[in-house]
Amino acid sequence: MTTTTIKEFYNEMFGNYCPEVVKYIEEMDKKDVGHFNVFNIADMYNVCKAKPAMPYNRRAYYKISLINGKNTVEYADRTIEIKDYAILFATPKIPYRYTPLDNNQKGHFCVFTSDFMTKSKTGLMIDELPIYQPNTDFIFQLTEKQYEEVSSIFNKMHSEIESDYKFKYDLLRNYLIELIHYGQKLKPMDSLIDNMNASSRITSLFLELLERQFPVESSTQSLLLRNPKDYADTLNVHVNHLNKTLKERTGKTTTEIITSRILQESKILLKNTTWNISEISNSLGFEEVAHFSNFFKKQSGLSPLSFRN
DSSP: OOEEOHHHHHHHHHTTSOTHHHHHHHHHHHHTSOOEEEEEHHHHHHHHOOOSOEEEEEESSEEEEEEESOEEEEETTEEEEEOSEEEEEEOTTSOEEEEESSSOOEEEEEEEOHHHHHTSTTOOOGGGSGGGSTTSOOEEEOOHHHHHHHHHHHHHHHHHHTSOOTTHHHHHHHHHHHHHHHHHTSOBOOOBOOHHHHHHHHHHHHHHHHHHTOSOOOTTOOOSOOSHHHHHHHHTSOHHHHHHHHHHHHSSOHHHHHHHHHHHHHHHHHHHOOOOHHHHHHHTTOSSHHHHHHHHHHHHSSOHHHHHO
């Protein structure tokens, strides 16, 4: 699983069919307003021959999709079936796979980066909004009436992005906020749990998240995910469910797997760097050197200094 950048997103979706998008990206970079773009799904399929499926990976951008068609969305331990109308709020925090089930797809979507929102005069931090919290569902069922209401907001986005209005990006941010607030008032759709596929996917994502933190390349670096709850929150699953899944798939608990990997990295750092014990302790997320020393001795039978010597 990789992280798709905004430029890679355009390449995945349009390939060489729409080279003008490269020019658009460059123009937005020059304006220093962050990145924002909006698309009509039916037009995009017909004109740009966009690829219908989005692979299972993490995105470096945000995406709001108004969906009219049959689709499935897979993330963490959930498989969501969309039969008619829905809205999806994708965030860089949660990897997912999106698969259309037919060619009759309509609706709209917009993509934007976090810096597009922080350029707002209000200084809005998008990750602080409830809909973008790690444990929040991000796909919502819509009625036909709600679909039309949301579609009207997207239509205003389409009109505004083509305008010459000096403050159009401020207005587009307002439309984004309107979409987000609309979504935060909706109820999450039911999910269909495919236990075997879900457990395999959760295990794979957990192990990738774990390995992504290594190797520790600087003494000023610190592990972002340190305990089972950190990983569970990032994967959008309950910590007990994560532990049960890993135990069934690997024979080890979440704590045992994390502990083993941290011990392995600590041995590498002790043998292959000149960092002092305090620097190694900090880089591995221990609050105090004594905690690291006790951890290392308990797991290896030696103190960190004895192992190094």
